[in-house]
Amino acid sequence: MFKGRHIRHIRLIVAFVLGIIIGCITMTISYGAKLEGLYAERETLYYEYNQRVKKIQLLQQDLDKRAQQNARQQEGSQIIKQIQVEIDSPVKFNQSIVKTEVETILKPFLNKSVRWVSSDPALLDTMLKKRLVKLPDKNTVEIRLKYLAFFDSELKVWVSAREISDKDVSMSGE
Amino acid sequence: MSAGDFWSTSVLNFCIALGVVLGGSTMGGVGAFFTNQPPLYVMDNLADQLKIWALVAALGGTFDTIKSFELHILGGELNQVFQQIFFILSAFIGAHIGTTLVRWLINGEW
Numbered sequence: 367m368f369k370g371r372h373i374r375h376i377r378l379i380v381a382f383v384l385g386i387i388i389g390c391i392t393m394t395i396s397y398g399a400k401l402e403g404l405y406a407e408r409e410t411l412y413y414e415y416n417q418r419v420k421k422i423q424l425l426q427q428d429l430d431k432r433a434q435q436n437a438r439q440q441e442g443s444q445i446i447k448q449i450q451v452e453i454d455s456p457v458k459f460n461q462s463i464v465k466t467e468v469e470t471i472l473k474p475f476l477n478k479s480v481r482w483v484s485s486d487p488a489l490l491d492t493m494l495k496k497r498l499v500k501l502p503d504k505n506t507v508e509i510r511l512k513y514l515a516f517f518d519s520e521l522k523v524w525v526s527a528r529e530i531s532d533k534d535v536s537m538s539g540e
Numbered sequence: 541m542s543a544g545d546f547w548s549t550s551v552l553n554f555c556i557a558l559g560v561v562l563g564g565s566t567m568g569g570v571g572a573f574f575t576n577q578p579p580l581y582v583m584d585n586l587a588d589q590l591k592i593w594a595l596v597a598a599l600g601g602t603f604d605t606i607k608s609f610e611l612h613i614l615g616g617e618l619n620q621v622f623q624q625i626f627f628i629l630s631a632f633i634g635a636h637i638g639t640t641l642v643r644w645l646i647n648g649e650w
Contacts, residue, residue, distance in 0.1 A: 398646070
């Protein structure tokens with residue numbers, strides 16, 4: 367089937383393959399321990415890397431949570447939650463009625479952003495300008511915005527009240 | 541079976557089992573090197589796993605051995621039964637020595 371020359375070639379090829387296999391085995395046995403050490407080191411490095419990645423992720427989550435809380439707190443502090451009215455008037459009586467009236471007028475500003483109100487304070491002035499408040503003693507008081515200030519989430523308003531007599535009030539059409 | 545045949549079969553079984561374990565685990569180690577796995581660790585595992593298969597390969601299939609057990613016991617030829625047991629034992633010793641040699645090669649201990 368195979369001639370002598372071919373048989374020699376086949377033997378050479380088989381010997382070559384066997385040589386490679388023996389070489390591979392020898393190399394594996396001689397350098398196996400060293401390789402094993404390197405693999406173990408790689409495993410340790412992977413483990414440490416994964417641990418650090420997990421730690422970083424946890425810290426990142428914590429940071430995000432804190433940032434959200436901080437933003438919420440800031441947001442909460444920038445909303446008008448309370449309106450305090452101070453009346454500047456020579457008349458000391460019936461100030462509480464004027465206060466209540468002013469508070470009612472300013473009620474729409476509650477739970478509104480401080481930034482929104484402070485960017486356009488003229489709005490408050492417009493709302494309070496020449497407003498008349500009827501007192502129980504049949505007198506009338508004209509109010510006007512004097513100052514306004516923000517203390518965190520509190521809007522403080524100083525209003526000047528001037529008592530006007532009936533003759534100062536003119537009915538439209540007269 | 542003559543005494544000569546008996547001993548030659550026993551030695552053959554021993555060598556086959558030893559060869560299966562040694563060859564399988566060392567070639568497995570080479571394969572592990574090419575597949576980016578720790579070679580000696582793979583060799584150790586393979587030596588353990590191949591032990592039972594080496595036994596089977598040496599005996600030429602478990603079914604035949606069990607069948608011959610049945611035939612010889614029923615036929616009252618206990619001598620043949622002991623021969624089969626010795627063949628199994630020789631294959632087992634071969635596989636075990638192979639595993640032990642691989643383990644010694646890897647860990648440097650028996």
